[in-house]
Amino acid sequence: MKSTKLIFMLALSLMIFNCSSDSSDDLKEEEEMNPGTTALTYDGDIRSIINNNCNQCHGSTPSNGAPFSLTTYAQVSGRVDRIIARTNSSTSPMPPSGQINSSLRAMIQQWKDDGLLEN
Numbered sequence: 001m002k003s004t005k006l007i008f009m010l011a012l013s014l015m016i017f018n019c020s021s022d023s024s025d026d027l028k029e030e031e032e033m034n035p036g037t038t039a040l041t042y043d044g045d046i047r048s049i050i051n052n053n054c055n056q057c058h059g060s061t062p063s064n065g066a067p068f069s070l071t072t073y074a075q076v077s078g079r080v081d082r083i084i085a086r087t088n089s090s091t092s093p094m095p096p097s098g099q100i101n102s103s104l105r106a107m108i109q110q111w112k113d114d115g116l117l118e119n
């Protein structure tokens, strides 16, 4: 009876110890990956970049020969790899008039690295 109680207490304290050390490890990992920043989101960061630089052709009704619309989260996140490739291309950039500035291009890459959050 006495030893059962002891084992129970031991198991309980191990569980508590595990939980608390796990969550602080997770927090630390997240801080190291992304020091001092919050994750970028479509609503907060990306929508306006696409709106200012792409939607005159890739609008809800595409124009000027653009093959698709880039006006919703699903459309933009679904094509993020082609968007990154073409915005960074020096030989056939998007927009066709020339590359947008490198900090905006870096933000699109960062959004992908942060996990393509919507908001």
Ligand code: HEC
Residues within 6 Å of the ligand: 050, 053, 054, 055, 056, 057, 058, 064, 065, 066, 067, 079, 082, 083, 086, 087, 092, 094, 095, 096, 100
């Ligand atoms: C002046 C009109 C215009 C603007 C502005 C424009 N595009 Fe395009 N886009 C096109 C046309 C036309 C095509 C098809 C021809 C081609 O691929 O070059 C195209 C094709 C694309 C493709 C598909 C090509 C592929 O290789 O898969 C992507 C992705 C794309 N655009 C992304 C963008 C993004 C992102 C922006 C803004 C940063 C943008 N476009 C701005 C006209 C435009």
